[in-house]
Amino acid sequence: MFAYLVRRVLLMLMLLFLLSVSVFLLFAILPGDPARLTCGKACTPAIIESNRHRLGLDEPPLTQYVKFVSGIFVGRTFSADSPQPIKCDAPCLGYSFNRQEQVMSLIARSAPVTFFLAIGAFVIWIVVGLALGIFAALNRGRWGDRLIMGISLIGYSMPSFFLGLLLVFFVIIKWQFLPFPAYVAPWENPFQFFQTMLLPWILLATLYAAFYIRLTRNQVLEVLSDDYVRTARAKGLPERTVVVKHALRAGLTPIVTAAGLDLAGLLGGAIISENIFSLPGLGALAISSIIDSDLPLITGITILTAAIIIFANLVVDLLYAVVDPRVRVI
Amino acid sequence: MTATSEEPLSGMPIVGSADRPFLSVNDLHVTFPTEDGLVQAVDGVSLSVERGKTLAIVGESGSGKSVTAQAIMGLVNRKSATVTGEIWLDGQELINLPQREVQELMGMEIAMIFQDPMSSLHPFYRIGDQIVEAIRAHRSIGKAAARRETLEMLQHVGIPAAERRIDAYPHQLSGGMRQRVMIAMALINSPQLLIADEPTTALDVTVQAQILELIARLQGEFGTTVILITHDLGIVADVADDVAVMYGGRIVELASTTTLYDLPEMPYTLGLLSSVPRMDQKLPERLDPIRGNPPSPIRLPKGCVFQPRCDYWQRVPGEACLTVRPDLLESDPDHWVRCHLKVEERKQIARDVKQILAGGGE
Numbered sequence: 001m002f003a004y005l006v007r008r009v010l011l012m013l014m015l016l017f018l019l020s021v022s023v024f025l026l027f028a029i030l031p032g033d034p035a036r037l038t039c040g041k042a043c044t045p046a047i048i049e050s051n052r053h054r055l056g057l058d059e060p061p062l063t064q065y066v067k068f069v070s071g072i073f074v075g076r077t078f079s080a081d082s083p084q085p086i087k088c089d090a091p092c093l094g095y096s097f098n099r100q101e102q103v104m105s106l107i108a109r110s111a112p113v114t115f116f117l118a119i120g121a122f123v124i125w126i127v128v129g130l131a132l133g134i135f136a137a138l139n140r141g142r143w144g145d146r147l148i149m150g151i152s153l154i155g156y157s158m159p160s161f162f163l164g165l166l167l168v169f170f171v172i173i174k175w176q177f178l179p180f181p182a183y184v185a186p187w188e189n190p191f192q193f194f195q196t197m198l199l200p201w202i203l204l205a206t207l208y209a210a211f212y213i214r215l216t217r218n219q220v221l222e223v224l225s226d227d228y229v230r231t232a233r234a235k236g237l238p239e240r241t242v243v244v245k246h247a248l249r250a251g252l253t254p255i256v257t258a259a260g261l262d263l264a265g266l267l268g269g270a271i272i273s274e275n276i277f278s279l280p281g282l283g284a285l286a287i288s289s290i291i292d293s294d295l296p297l298i299t300g301i302t303i304l305t306a307a308i309i310i311f312a313n314l315v316v317d318l319l320y321a322v323v324d325p326r327v328r329v330i
Numbered sequence: 331m332t333a334t335s336e337e338p339l340s341g342m343p344i345v346g347s348a349d350r351p352f353l354s355v356n357d358l359h360v361t362f363p364t365e366d367g368l369v370q371a372v373d374g375v376s377l378s379v380e381r382g383k384t385l386a387i388v389g390e391s392g393s394g395k396s397v398t399a400q401a402i403m404g405l406v407n408r409k410s411a412t413v414t415g416e417i418w419l420d421g422q423e424l425i426n427l428p429q430r431e432v433q434e435l436m437g438m439e440i441a442m443i444f445q446d447p448m449s450s451l452h453p454f455y456r457i458g459d460q461i462v463e464a465i466r467a468h469r470s471i472g473k474a475a476a477r478r479e480t481l482e483m484l485q486h487v488g489i490p491a492a493e494r495r496i497d498a499y500p501h502q503l504s505g506g507m508r509q510r511v512m513i514a515m516a517l518i519n520s521p522q523l524l525i526a527d528e529p530t531t532a533l534d535v536t537v538q539a540q541i542l543e544l545i546a547r548l549q550g551e552f553g554t555t556v557i558l559i560t561h562d563l564g565i566v567a568d569v570a571d572d573v574a575v576m577y578g579g580r581i582v583e584l585a586s587t588t589t590l591y592d593l594p595e596m597p598y599t600l601g602l603l604s605s606v607p608r609m610d611q612k613l614p615e616r617l618d619p620i621r622g623n624p625p626s627p628i629r630l631p632k633g634c635v636f637q638p639r640c641d642y643w644q645r646v647p648g649e650a651c652l653t654v655r656p657d658l659l660e661s662d663p664d665h666w667v668r669c670h671l672k673v674e675e676r677k678q679i680a681r682d683v684k685q686i687l688a689g690g691g692e
């Protein structure tokens with residue numbers, strides 16, 4: 001187990017390294033001059049050059065990369081030779097000259113929004129997805145199963161922006177059950193927080209639950225016909241024990257791990273939901289950084305979200321190894 | 331078709347084998363509704379086994395052996411299949427028994443070993459715990475005592491270093507070891523009836539004999555009644571008292587092992603035996619197994635189910651083999667055959683075939 005852990009952590013570090021290198025390479029070989037993108041219409045070559053210098057873009061890519069990585073661990077200073085050097089504390093993911101702010105603090109402001117959005121949706125979709133999926137599997141072919149599968153098919157095939165707009169139109173505009181969303185932190189105004197998050201949670205949870213209901217149903221049906229479940233029955237165990245301890249334990253493990261990865265994907269920002277409901281999360285930040293061609297911010301967000309996913313992969317795999325003894329020896 | 335029993339369903343058990351053998355199956359039908367139509371997996375099977383004896387059920391793939399076994403065990407899912415007929419075990423009818431009571435019998439009075447030991451144990455749990463679970467499902471004894479009992483049983487079925495292996499996961503054991511674990515689990519509550527569904531098919535040839543020996547030894551020790559399912563007639567001769575040959579969901583021949591090997595009367599059995607080298611040691615493997623394919627369980631021929639593959643149907647007058655289903659009739663005491671040929675003719679055919687086989691070396 002320990003060797004497995006070490007191996008997996010090393011693999012993760014290697015992946016992170018490759019990932020950050022490729023993000024850097026990508027921006028280095030991309031057509032267009034990033035320095036040119038930093039200033040608007042009233043641009044002179046002199047401004048471009050000074051921006052290039054401030055961004056460190058006049059240095060060779062390798063130097064840029066080393067500075068970026070060391071910035072994460074020990075911090076760095078931009079425009080060190082200018083009269084107003086900009087200090088960026090560790091962990092420094094860069095400095096957005098467009099927004100005059102450290103990338104890390106921009107992210108730190110948006111991340112909680114996305115975090116609450118993702119976690120809330122995750123809890124709803126896991127509970128609903130697993131419960132309905134298991135119910136459908138155990139009642140295969142009956143009307144309950146058909147109803148659940150029919151509804152999940154609708155949810156599954158509905159484009160997210162469309163469902164989001166429907167929710168906004170009916171719940172907020174037409175019926176006025178909820179006010180227009182205005183995000184506040186839960187510790188500032190819990191009531192308003194829930195009012196704001198309710199529809200985004202429902203939107204995301206619906207999309208994922210629809211998928212997870214089908215996944216769970218198929219998985220449960222499959223394990224129910226597995227040989228070891230038949231063995232459990234042949235021992236004369238009560239049906240409950242057969243289903244819960246033998247079938248579900250084995251059948252749901254891969255689903256929960258898949259959900260862990262989906263959660264990680266959401267933590268990197270739920271672009272459509274955040275935009276529909278004006279939530280200042282990572283997805284919204286990413287979109288606006290692209291619109292503004294804010295290169296340091298784009299780089300920071302890309303690397304951070306990818307790191308979250310790689311890390312989640314590690315956590316999920318380790319959890320899997322804890323649950324399934326077969327994994328450890330491989 | 332539906333055999334309704336005159337016996338009280340949950341009344342007094344009829345004790346003693348005077349009027350009824352230990353296990354008797356009466357006109358068992360198992361039907362699966364599928365998208366392609368009704369699958370008649372078991373179509374009127376009747377058989378009986380005396381206490382402590384071994385009945386072998388042989389037949390090609392798809393002949394309904396496993397479904398018969400699972401119906402006896404109570405493992406056929408009643409939501410997806412129709413089961414009719416009677417199954418009497420030690421004076422108790424099982425088909426109409428409430429699920430709760432079937433559960434009490436499973437793993438306690440009747441136990442089962444399956445074909446694939448690789449997939450029959452739960453991959454997430456230690457083998458010791460899986461056996462302990464089987465004990466505690468039926469007997470209220472403490473965990474420590476159950477574990478002691480488990481360890482003894484693991485040693486008893488010949489698992490080396492059982493003190494260590496008891497905490498192993500299934501994937502850490504070889505196929506033969508896993509089948510031993512399955513046997514230990516099946517016998518842990520000293521069941522009266524053990525159903526072994528192709529217990530050696532998935533194993534190496536060398537291990538096969540060991541497992542069969544183990545089953546035979548334990549049967550002797552515990553006095554267990556055994557139903558051994560196999561498609562390998564070669565292993566039957568050593569272990570079974572009686573043999574039931576199944577084809578297309580029915581029994582086509584039922585006899586004591588000696589009788590069946592000596593003078594099989596149904597052409598299908600004859601074909602099966604001819605392809606087993608054991609029948610005559612000099613016999614080369616040149617004999618083909620029976621030509622053609624088993625029938626589809628959905629569209630069975632109108633007459634004898636074996637007719638499309640039978641070499642002798644033209645000897646029956648009036649093309650009866652094409653139009654009339656033969657019944658399972660007693661041709662000698664305790665020798666049942668399902669074939670339109672006259673008894674004497676069948677015996678002659680068997681003698682002729684044996685003759686050819688015996689002289690086939692030249």
Ligand SMILES: Nc1ncnc2c1ncn2[C@@H]1O[C@H](COP(=O)(O)OP(=O)(O)OP(=O)(O)O)[C@@H](O)[C@H]1O
Nearest residue numbers: 362369371390391392393394395396397398561627
């Ligand atoms: N759950 C099921 N649904 C539909 N058909 C089934 C089901 N189980 C078994 N059958 C069919 O019933 C028939 C008999 O199957 P069974 O498993 O008893 O054969 P078998 O004699 O054990 O063969 P094998 O040697 O391959 O194990 C087969 O045609 C099979 O396809």
Ligand code: SF4
Nearest residue numbers: 634637640651669670
């Ligand atoms: S009944 Fe006819 S077809 Fe069937 S086995 Fe006998 S001879 Fe062959």
Ligand SMILES: [Mg+2]
Nearest residue numbers: 395396397527
């Ligand atoms: Mg079978």
